[in-house]
Every structure is written in structure tokens, then in C-alpha cells.
Amino acid sequence: MPRFLVVLDVDSTLIENEVIELLADAAGSGATVAEITASAMNGEVDFEQSLRARVATLAGLPDGVFATIAAKIRVTAGVPELIAGVHAAGGRVGVVSGGFHELIDELAEDLGLDYWSANRLEVTDGILTGGLVGPIIDAQAKAQTLTAWANDFGVPLAHTVAVGDGANDLPMMAITGLAVGFDAKAPVRDEADVLLDVRDLSRVLPLLGL
8 A cells, every 4th residue: 555645734624713813813903804815825926925924913922822812722623533544554744834833833743743844923022023934835836845755755746645725735736646626726726636525624534455
């Protein structure tokens, strides 16, 4: 049986939440950020520009907000089963996110993920500046990351699976062996190989013969 690398989006895929919106609610900019997020996920605006605009509204939040937001995150049904099933078959699971390391790192470790990558918020003297640090994980970076992980694992792209819901997932879905649209927005519904509209990620396992 071939080994698979399964790579998932995070917000509204691995988890039920949109973390940027939870942070924005804490900053009092929730409505504005939710509107920008919807436009970005539907491919109506450039992802990096939209991300920077949303993050700018977080300026002034104390970094203690991360613990508060982490307590609100809900993992999507079927995630532990998906990870266990892929691991039992000798595969690996990673997540690549337009979200933030500050919320994803602990979650990824707790879930036993093999790989994860995300953006990093700029914090100075314990306060969010409204900026980002380091390379931006945008649509192309997601595809590049999936390719790098496949190389690290030693599997061809034909043995990779991408699971996502938004327009910024399309480039990685285009190069993968199987593209799964999970409760997906319109642009992804048009391009995915398979659509899963029941919010249970264990349903990916039968697609892999597991």
C-alpha cells in the first residue's frame, strides 16, 4: 500500500473557527475582518493584501490574548481519526495555514501532526503591532510547502492529498494527487477532485483506501 502525505488547511478545515476573526472580535474589529475574510476565501481579493489589512486591526492587543483564543478553538470532527488512520498506514499529516503559529503550534503538537507551517504575528513588548514577521504563507507558499514536505517524506506528488476550502488552497490542490474540497467555497468546488460537505474529516480515509 502506498504511503500518503495528507496536507490540510487549518481555519474552517482542521478547526471549526477562523482564528483571525476570533482575534478581531477581541480587538473590536470583528465585522470588518469577517467581511475581508469572506472576500479572500472566495478569491475576490489578493490574499496577502487581505491578510495584512486584517492583521493591522489587531494592533494594541496584548499577547495574553493567544491563551484566550486557544481555549475557543474547536477541532473539526474526525481529525484524530484521520491522523491515526494515516499514521497507521505509514503516512504523514501536515497543516499549512494562512493563520498564525501562535495558535497553531500547540494544537499541532497536541494532535501529533508531522508538519505545520503558518504566519507569525509581530509582537513588541507583549503587544501586537498589527504587523507580520517573516515570509507570508499565501496560496503559492502553500503549494511550495506541500512540495517540500513530499520531498522530505520521500513520496511523489501523486501520493499527496490536499484538503481545503478556500481560494488560497487552490495552488496546492492543483499539484496534489487528490484535491479534497471540504465544505468548500465556490472557487474550490469548481476545481476539487472530491467534495466533502459533511464536516467530518475521517471521511477522507475511505478516499485513500483506509
